Amino acid sequence: MPATENPMQNATALAVRNLSVFFGKNAAVKNVSLDIAARAVTAIIGPSGCGKSTFLRAINRMHELNPEARMEGEIKLFGDDIYSRNIQPVVVRRRVGMVFQKSNPFPTMSINENVTVGLRLNGIRDKKTLAERTEQSLRMAALWDEVKDRLSAPAISLSGGQQQRLCIARALAVQPEVLLMDEPASALDPLATSKIEDLIRNLKKDYTIVIVTHNMQQAARASDFTAFFYLGELVEFGPTPKIFTSPAQKRTEDYVTGRFG
Amino acid sequence: MDNHFEKGLDELRQKLLTMASHAETAVNRAVQALVQRDSELAIRVKEDDRVIDHFEVEIDDLAIQLLTKAPLATNLRLVTVAMKISQDLERIGDEASKIAKRARDLCQEPPIKLSLDLPRIAALALEMLKVALDAFVNKDSAAARAIIPRDKEVDAMNKQIHAALVQHMEENPDTIGRCLHWMVASKSLERIADHATNVAEDVVFLYEAQDIRHTGVKSGIAPGL
Secondary structure, three states: OOOOOOHHHHOEEEEEEEEEEEEOOEEEEEEEEEEEEOOOEEEEEOOOOOOHHHHHHHHOOHHHHOOOEEEEEEEEEOOEEOOOOOOOHHHHHHHEEEEOOOOOOOOOOEHHHHHHHHHHHOOOOOHHHHHHHHHHHHHHOOOHHHHOOOOOOEHHHOOHHHHHHHHHHHHHHOOOOEEEEEOOOOOOOHHHHHHHHHHHHHHOOOOEEEEEOOOHHHHHHHOOEEEEEEOOEEEEEEEHHHHHHOOOOHHHHHHHOOOOO | OOHHHHHHHHHHHHHHHHHHHHHHHHHHHHHHHHHOOOHHHHHHHHHHHHHHHHHHHHHHHHHHHHHOOOOOHHHHHHHHHHHHHHHHHHHHHHHHHHHHHHHHHHHOOOOOOOOOOHHHHHHHHHHHHHHHHHHHHHOOHHHHHHHHHHHHHHHHHHHHHHHHHHHHHHHOHHHHHHHHHHHHHHHHHHHHHHHHHHHHHHHHHHHHOOOOOOOOOOOOOOOOO
16 A cells, blocks of 8 residues: 555665674564665554564664664665665764654753754855755744744753754754654643644654654554564554554564553 | 453443344234234334334444453454444334334235235244354354355345235235235345344354355355356
8 A cells, every 4th residue: 555646655765685683692683674765754663672672772772872882784775785884873964864752962062053953063164055945944844833943942941842853853954864752742832742743754754764652542543654563573563554554474463452561 | 351341342242142133023023013913012012122222222332442451353253243233233122113013004904815925934933043143152153154145035035925915916906005015024024034044044153153144145056156
């Protein structure tokens, strides 16, 4: 079932093959293979400790920040092996952006400094370019109209929902190809959550989005494809409507109907 | 979901089954009133229809409450199917009322001299409903599938009755009014079998997650042919 009418729909953004991630001797992700469609939203669901956040972090090599971490398998981003020796993790993280559960704007920076921090770190100094990219990113993050008159105000003067959208704008400013979101709305009220979900749906026109969520209704509302993880394994992966109305695996059925987890 | 939610689903199932037994009783009584020319029984069927209507409202109300808890997978299918089954049962109650009304009118006039086997068509329509509901209770989608083609038999019986009545009217024009009452009653039984078919299709969807409506299952044609 096509998730959108976008002709790019069937292109694969991320080809994950036999991915296992270990912390010391423990395998947090076990032999997972799946193709994440470009310009679509893929949700990762599963109970706490099922490996979904680790899986997400492996996609931009974030798990490597833990010295105990080790991976096996392969992840290709539009054909490029992101674990190749020739690729620096920082390059991977520029192509694959990340938004976290708790909004984490830099507290001492203003709104526009937060948005452009990634660009400035990459050596972009031209004021016109920075201003253009700020506006573009804030517009894409559906925050521009709310902050355009106070771009120099401290980022922490924004509400929780606005701070989270600011973090999304910051991730978008470096023009990544994939945006990873780890429970981006779990600390937000329903209105702010709904804004983030609308934003996710709009962003998929240009980006590939992978979102980890504990909220199955959120996965049902915002995603095109859903992967269910349990005990580090990928149990089921398919179009979201199928996973939530008639999952093929009993463990998926039991999880989405609340029998465990 | 929590136990509270499971209790809600159980209550929904129970209400559906209670409503179904009222609908079955209504059809049985309506046909009895028609065949035995019992106008008091016919009046009772009309009165009892309010109970069935009330169940439809109650079931919808409960289903909407359960939907606010955002059920998924089997639970989601159960809640949506319950709303559809209750609507079919309500329509079955309406058809029983229509039969009862014709029975009451026919009681006011002398009987026509034509033997019509309405109890047989009623028995098959009710059998279909019973099998569909048993399949719902027993999670037996194969039984639900198996009963669906029998709707054709009901259609055929209704056609026979229709033809017999047309012939009788041509030969005895003074009975046209009464014959039309019988024709409507027979058509109502045929509609009851249609609603039973809908219930059977809903049971298949509930347990197999497969929508078999308009796929040729009714006529025994496999989908895709």
